[in-house]
Amino acid sequence: MIHSPPPPGTLYASGSRGRILVATRDFEPGSIIAKFDAPILALPDGPGATTTCNYCLRVGTAGDLKACNACKAAVYCNQACQRAHWKLIHKHECKVFVRVRQSANKNWLPTPVRAVIQVLFLLKEGNARAIEAFLGGENAAQDNIDDVWVSGDALEDNVEGFKSHPKIWLDFKVQATAAIEYCGWKPTPDTVLSAQQILCQIQTNAFNRFDADSGRSGIFLDPALARINHSCIPNAFVDFHNRTAILRAYYPIKEGEEITLSYTDTNYSKSTRQEALTLYHFKCECPRCSENLDVYEVCQKSPVIPLNTFSLQPDLSKLRNPPVDRSVVSKAQVESIWKTWTEQTMPEEGDPMDVARKRWELCQPLVKAKMWAIEPLPSTLLSLNCHWMSSYKWVFYSLPLACFLATEIDPYRNVVPFFPWRLKGVVAIVKLLTLMGSLTATGELAKRCPHEGIVGVLAIADEVLICEGLLRLVIKQAEIGAGEDWDVLQFAKEMLKDLETLPGRKKESDLIRKWAENPEDGPGKAFFESEVLKPVRVLASFAPEILDDVLGKGLGLVRT
Numbered sequence: 001m002i003h004s005p006p007p008p009g010t011l012y013a014s015g016s017r018g019r020i021l022v023a024t025r026d027f028e029p030g031s032i033i034a035k036f037d038a039p040i041l042a043l044p045d046g047p048g049a050t051t052t053c054n055y056c057l058r059v060g061t062a063g064d065l066k067a068c069n070a071c072k073a074a075v076y077c078n079q080a081c082q083r084a085h086w087k088l089i090h091k092h093e094c095k096v097f098v099r100v101r102q103s104a105n106k107n108w109l110p111t112p113v114r115a116v117i118q119v120l121f122l123l124k125e126g127n128a129r130a131i132e133a134f135l136g137g138e139n140a141a142q143d144n145i146d147d148v149w150v151s152g153d154a155l156e157d158n159v160e161g162f163k164s165h166p167k168i169w170l171d172f173k174v175q176a177t178a179a180i181e182y183c184g185w186k187p188t189p190d191t192v193l194s195a196q197q198i199l200c201q202i203q204t205n206a207f208n209r210f211d212a213d214s215g216r217s218g219i220f221l222d223p224a225l226a227r228i229n230h231s232c233i234p235n236a237f238v239d240f241h242n243r244t245a246i247l248r249a250y251y252p253i254k255e256g257e258e259i260t261l262s263y264t265d266t267n268y269s270k271s272t273r274q275e276a277l278t279l280y281h282f283k284c285e286c287p288r289c290s291e292n293l294d295v296y297e298v299c300q301k302s303p304v305i306p307l308n309t310f311s312l313q314p315d316l317s318k319l320r321n322p323p324v325d326r327s328v329v330s331k332a333q334v335e336s337i338w339k340t341w342t343e344q345t346m347p348e349e350g351d352p353m354d355v356a357r358k359r360w361e362l363c364q365p366l367v368k369a370k371m372w373a374i375e376p377l378p379s380t381l382l383s384l385n386c387h388w389m390s391s392y393k394w395v396f397y398s399l400p401l402a403c404f405l406a407t408e409i410d411p412y413r414n415v416v417p418f419f420p421w422r423l424k425g426v427v428a429i430v431k432l433l434t435l436m437g438s439l440t441a442t443g444e445l446a447k448r449c450p451h452e453g454i455v456g457v458l459a460i461a462d463e464v465l466i467c468e469g470l471l472r473l474v475i476k477q478a479e480i481g482a483g484e485d486w487d488v489l490q491f492a493k494e495m496l497k498d499l500e501t502l503p504g505r506k507k508e509s510d511l512i513r514k515w516a517e518n519p520e521d522g523p524g525k526a527f528f529e530s531e532v533l534k535p536v537r538v539l540a541s542f543a544p545e546i547l548d549d550v551l552g553k554g555l556g557l558v559r560t
């Protein structure tokens, strides 16, 4: 019996790049390949033990999580979460947290130490999946020899690779020793080595369960998900909802094709991606790496460009022929800009505008080449916009910048329009429009906003209608690429419901609804283009000039 069999629609195989996961049927972009809802490890990052439900992994809000009475460390939403976690692992871990408090006066453990402790307890209690995953098939129950052959050996550990990084290997030794001691056992050279090997397996096979909303990381390890190899042009992506990882197709996947994921941010430069992959001990030979393709080149070749017909960037020819000037900046220069950008030290308490100005200056070759989607320009603009959104003085500029990010940058970086990150960018525009709408109504906008163009567009545009169109877009795409329980989808649905109760909007609402039901519907499409897309595009067109003015030439446009 295989305790972690391949999910339906896939099979395990092996080849020159180790064991892999292969599709046994076709998958459309956005469709769910598999859900992994029984991970061997699913835990928040170290300090997150006291701020995130340790079972369902929901990030708490002030005081809504209760700590375990015994260890006073692990927190939970309610008794159901606490009981479920107790049964899974906390019955063993609870004593560990008590020991940590007594010996180190702390109520959390470093993430890898906690992860290895959990694995050690699962192995000790005879958990068949953990034994199969960490020790190998021959140690698991052998009901059927064929199954065991398919199941293969234990999770890849890359031990020799880690040993060739003496500092990492030593860190693993320290963490392994601490884990064994916190379990209440006496470390011996053999048990420390075994725990070091488990750390290597965790490092090689666990996913960083990153939650972009809370900015919190964590660990998620499922043996079947861990079969998936890396590509910098992956055909699938994974999204986390509580204790479940959902694997979806990014590109159309054909029966017999290998399923791939990216272990790092695909938008980073080649050297940065390769550096991140050194911890996985292989050389990536995907086309993005071997031909050193940038995001525009990957987008140009993408088979999913046509899906953008129903998006904020429906100009497919622009995605196929991006309006960039490659003669201005070489790929080597881009690498060097990225390197300097990451090495620039920024004062922690410094003015975010000073940081943005420094970064903007560094990115000038990319700006001149109109290579807005090439890092580090998007990261520069994203963090600037985070600051602008919450700033009384700068908030007006946030709307054009959000429109620019959603129309001129995000579609090149994530070509499928249902990608959650892209949809979040559209929701950001809705939130800013709502704010601007209230400022327009009170006359504040005209008084405070120094940019006449923004004031003019918002005076003419129907903000409610734009929001309605954008929300319908988000809802339709999120249903393809994210799923019902995504909080952004819930927000969009609730807000749309509110907008629909506003009186006197039936005609406009009907046209937008028609367009969402059928984006090729003639009148609906024309209406969406003139009433939603056009103002968004005009607002976006102000962004380069505003950025240049505010970050480059000084504060010309800003009222003092």
Ligand SMILES: C[S@@+](CC[C@H](N)C(=O)[O-])C[C@H]1O[C@@H](n2cnc3c(N)ncnc32)[C@H](O)[C@@H]1O
Pocket (backbone or CB within 6 Å): 017, 018, 019, 020, 155, 156, 158, 204, 205, 226, 227, 228, 229, 230, 231, 279, 280, 281, 282, 283, 284, 285
């Ligand atoms: C999460 S595991 C993936 C499953 C793995 N192939 C196995 O046999 O267990 C990650 C490891 O797979 C290998 N791997 C992943 N992607 C690869 C790629 N594109 N080329 C070569 N090896 C790769 C590396 O050894 C890496 O450390």
